[in-house]
Amino acid sequence: MAVMEEQRVRGGGPAQWWRYGPPWWNRPDDDERPGHRWPWRSTVLFTAFVLVGSRFSARGQLHREPLDGYAYALLIVTCVLLLWRQRYPAFVAFGTATAALAYLAAGYPYGPVFLTVAVGCFGAVVAGRRWAAWGAVGMLWVGHLLLSLWLYRWLPPPGDGGATLNQEIVIATWVVAVVAVSELARIRREQWARERADRAQAARRRADEERLRIARELHDVLAHSISVINVQAGVGLALLDKDPEQARTALITIKAASKEALGEVRQVLDTLRAPGAAPRAPAPGLDRLPELVEQAAGAGLTVEVASEGEPPRLPPGADLAAFRIVQEALTNVVRHSGSRHARVHLGYGADTLRLRIDDDGPATGVDAGGSGNGLAGMRERAAALGGAIEAGPRPDGGFRVLAVLPLKAQ
Template identity: 65%
Template sequence: MDERIRHLGFGHPWLRGGPGAGDGGETSRLPWLSSLLLAVLVLVGTGFAAEGQPDREPLDVFARLLLLAGPALLLLRYRRPVVCVLGVALSVLVYLGAGYPYGPVLITVAVAVFAAIVSGHRRAAWWAIGLLWAGHLLVVHLLYRHLPPSGDAAASWWPEVGVAAWVAAVLVGSELVGMRRERWAHDRRERAAAETRRADEERLRIARELHDVLAHSLSVIHVQAGVGLALLDSDPEQARTALTTVKAASKEALGEVRQVLDTLRTSGAAPRAPAPGLDRLPELAEQAAGAGLAVELAYDGERVPLAPGADLAAFRIVQEALTNVVRHSGSRTARVRVGYGTDRLTLRIDDTGPATGDEAGGSGNGLAGMRERAAALGGAIEAGPRPDGGFRVRASLPLTPKETP
């Protein structure tokens, strides 16, 4: 029997209600009030309807139990919509087959079908109402001689047109409401997914900012702290210079980290200080010089203002490339060339090497972060050894003029 039920589509997880058994808090409550009102309506309405149908079986205890079975099962229409719609259809079919008067008992079927379709169990609802209709046709057109009331004649086929119209109205109305609720649920999921994506992108952006700020500044601090320790006894003046560089680098790093955290705390507020851009490359070169790396800056083409995002990305790419030179290269010289083309900004950072092979304490995310920044703007990064030794980073970014207010 269980195998046949599963074959018809009524098996697990439908009989449990499944994921579409209701929205939000509906599955956690029982609709007592509406089910009670339906019970009163069905009992009272059927009592009045029975007075005009003397040829039908009188309402007895069994009839009233069947009338109450529908509203009782409707208590489960949110938690177990499939069980509800099949149970209500069966109780109504038994009621009609026993020859009791027609009346508002069919309202319970409409409510159960509506609940099942709206909760996503269309097949169960269609099966239930289809089986009820087929059973009704058998009762009134074929089995009427063997069922109460005695002496009953075959029913006319014309009323079936009205029954068909009622079934169609219930199904169409339920489908329309179900489709609207599905669309609302889909829209809610899309909005939630979009908010999650925005949160992930913002988290990634902040992680990249913190990585670039801390990696560069801590590399300078690491190098200069080592110089200071080495020269503390033999050359106190040079050690003082190194410690001064450490202090300046740490102060700038704290300022930039504070700026990133301020934007995180005050969502939507404008940053207190402008984001760094290519106009700060000379300062970046001075910081690198403090770490013992001489930076040569060169420009090609006519300089044009960049959009804030592109300007910041270009600065961070150069900053990360120089940080990698300080960490991983034995070269004491790096060349930075900024090229302004007709529609692209190109950045090229070269060092003559060789690689030191020392463990510099990096996270290994520097090149990945540069590529992410470039890709977010529609650009690209190429990084690798130069043919004549050393290492080269080349970036290409769209040259979008800054928007004018």
């Protein structure tokens, strides 16, 4: 068996294999988990119902043996076994069926004793021990056939006749109904488990996507603003003694860039504190491109902007992605290129927006504290909209970023 094989692998001899009972029982580490509760209340209710119901059933079956101490002991044992139906479902299924057979073999009246077998087999099926449930009800039915068609001659009560075909059909129907209901409950329980797992996976996926979005936003905001601040701080330090007025201009640019960065970071953090709340300020878009060009000029970069086609009303997602891609591309020019001149071309089509950002290089390898995630972030933004990014050196030198963004919902 699988459990015995696992115990062999984990070590120990036969005594260890039976340490927690027969190997076909569930292992304690599967069942004795924190929060596990014994089904006391339901078991007490079943016991009361079986005992009282058996007394009423005995009144209409005077030809059977009257209930005595042995009968009540069998009924109580059968019910008490249900306490373990969650921990050891296979054992309880066979145990209740065996006790019920012993009760019937002693000639006691038919009655609610079968309920305990139904509950035990139901628990086994729901717990995934289908072979145990089918085996237990099969054993009960075959045992009852032997008792009612053959062994009744030598068993109490004296003079009892054999069962008729109709009685056996009723019992067989009862057995099939119990197993069928148990199987339906098992299937439904597995469906609920799959649905819960799917919901949990979807929630994790949404959380991962939100974290990625926030990481991209923070990277784009901080990388651009800190690059401008870094350049202007270098200019200010270089001109502090020679040209104080120019150094003052650099400090003013640093103040404006840091103020804008703080505002955008605060906006991103507000969405974290209040999920689902509307942002206090609209997300940036290409309408802020002149402001971006002005910031680049403050960092010593001249930017030419050209457009082709009639600008449509951009979807918010595409507008934000286009702005961030241009922003990141210009930030990379400031940080990694020796060129102080860049060109931004906007091509508006019927269904797509094409962005092209060029600089003449050469690459300087200067890194102003960047994380190296800029190109990856641009590709993720484009891919999220169903677009694509191409970025790399041009044959004639310099660097080009080409982005194609769809303008219709994917």
